[in-house]
Amino acid sequence: MSLSQQFNDHLLPLSGDSSLSTPAFVYDESAVINKLELLVKAKEQSGCHILYSVKALSFSALLDIISDYVDGFSVSSLFECNLAREMLGEKGSIHVTSPGLRDEDIPHIAKISNYMSFNSQSQWQRCKKFVGDLNCGLRVNPELSFVEDDRFNPCRGYSKLGIPLSQLAYLREQHSETFAGINGIHIHNNCESENFQELGETINKVKDVMGDFVSRLKWINVGGGYLFSDMAQLDMLCSIVTELKQQNGQDVFFEPGKGIVNSAGYLIATVIDLFDSGGKTVAVLDTTVNHLPEVFEYQYKPVVMQECRNGEYEYQLVGASCLSGDLFGDYCFADELQPGNRIIFANVGAYMLVKANMFNGINLPTIYSLDSSNKLHLQKEYDYAQYRNKW
Numbered sequence: 001m002s003l004s005q006q007f008n009d010h011l012l013p014l015s016g017d018s019s020l021s022t023p024a025f026v027y028d029e030s031a032v033i034n035k036l037e038l039l040v041k042a043k044e045q046s047g048c049h050i051l052y053s054v055k056a057l058s059f060s061a062l063l064d065i066i067s068d069y070v071d072g073f074s075v076s077s078l079f080e081c082n083l084a085r086e087m088l089g090e091k092g093s094i095h096v097t098s099p100g101l102r103d104e105d106i107p108h109i110a111k112i113s114n115y116m117s118f119n120s121q122s123q124w125q126r127c128k129k130f131v132g133d134l135n136c137g138l139r140v141n142p143e144l145s146f147v148e149d150d151r152f153n154p155c156r157g158y159s160k161l162g163i164p165l166s167q168l169a170y171l172r173e174q175h176s177e178t179f180a181g182i183n184g185i186h187i188h189n190n191c192e193s194e195n196f197q198e199l200g201e202t203i204n205k206v207k208d209v210m211g212d213f214v215s216r217l218k219w220i221n222v223g224g225g226y227l228f229s230d231m232a233q234l235d236m237l238c239s240i241v242t243e244l245k246q247q248n249g250q251d252v253f254f255e256p257g258k259g260i261v262n263s264a265g266y267l268i269a270t271v272i273d274l275f276d277s278g279g280k281t282v283a284v285l286d287t288t289v290n291h292l293p294e295v296f297e298y299q300y301k302p303v304v305m306q307e308c309r310n311g312e313y314e315y316q317l318v319g320a321s322c323l324s325g326d327l328f329g330d331y332c333f334a335d336e337l338q339p340g341n342r343i344i345f346a347n348v349g350a351y352m353l354v355k356a357n358m359f360n361g362i363n364l365p366t367i368y369s370l371d372s373s374n375k376l377h378l379q380k381e382y383d384y385a386q387y388r389n390k391w
C-alpha cells in the first residue's frame, strides 16, 4: 500500500479524532503484521530463521504480536535480554551480541539466552567460562562497507563491532585453538539497504577469506540492516539462504529491526501556535525533536503526510522546547494551517520512541495501537510523576 493510500484509508480519520490526545505515537499493527507475513513466506521458501531485533522498538505489546511470527529475538544488553525472555516465555530463542557485555552480567544472560556472538577475541576468552549450554559464535566485521555515513557503518575504520575478517584469518592460521567451542558467526554489516545483493557479496567475501572454516560452521547470523516491502526484494535473501543451506546445511538467521517496524510508526502532533519570523511562518507543534531524536541526531527530515510539494502555504515546523535547533524542517501544504490542525509524521517506527526523552519537561507521546479494523487503542500514557521520578 502506498504512503498516500495508507494516509487516506487509515490515518486521515485519526487526525480528526478528538479522543486521540497529542502528541501521540501510533503503531499500525496491520503494517507490522504485513512485514512479518512476508518474512514468514521467506522462511517457508528458504528455511531461514527469523528474529526481531528488539532495539528498534521494544514496546512490550508490540513484542507480543511479533513473537507469534518469529523464531526469536535478537538483543544487545541485559535489559533487552530480560525483556525478550519475558515476552517469549519458553517459545523462542534469544540471540545476543554486544561490544559492551559486563562480566558480572554474563552468567545471567547466558542462562536465559540461547546464542551468543562474542564481539572480540578477548570478550570470548574472558567470558567462555560462563557460557554453560549457550551456542557460541563470533561477531565478524567483514570489512566490506555499503554505508556511506560512518555513524551507521559497522565496518567503519577502527570499528568496535566484531573481529575484523583479516584478523580472523590470521587467528585461523596461527591460533586455531581460539575457535574451540565456536559454532557460528554473526556478520551484520549494513543499514537501511534495500539491496540483498550486498548480503550476497558479504557472504562471498567471508567464504573467500575463511574457506572451509565457514563450511564447518553450524550457523550464520546475517544480521539486519535491510528494508523490504515485497517478496520480490526478499527473493534474493531466499536464494542466498538456499545456497548456503544446500552447500553446508547451516542454520541461517536474519534479524531485521527497522525493516519490520519503521513504516508502521506515526507521530501525530497538534499545531499550537503560528507566527512570522523574518518572513517565514513558524508553526509550533506540541511535540519536539526529542520525540523523534534521530531527526536531530542525524539532521534527517521526517516525512509529513499532509505535505503537498507545490502547496501554496509554506511553514517551518518546529518543536515546543527551548532548543533553537528543535526544528523538523520547512514543508508546503495545500491549505493554510490553523492552531488545532494535526500534523502526521510517518515512517518513524524504528529508533525513535526507544530514544525519546522528556527534555525540558515536555511529556512523552501517548502510545496508541491501531488495529486491523482501524480502531485506536490507548496503550500507555506518561505523566508528571514519571518526569519527577526519573532522576
Ligand SMILES: Cc1ncc(COP(=O)(O)O)c(C=O)c1O
Binding pocket: 053, 056, 074, 097, 188, 190, 191, 192, 223, 224, 225, 226, 255, 256, 257, 258, 259, 350
Ligand atoms: C547486530 C545487529 N543486528 C540487527 C540490527 C538491526 O538492524 P536494522 O534495525 O537496521 O534492521 C542491528 C542494528 O543496529 C544490529 O546492530
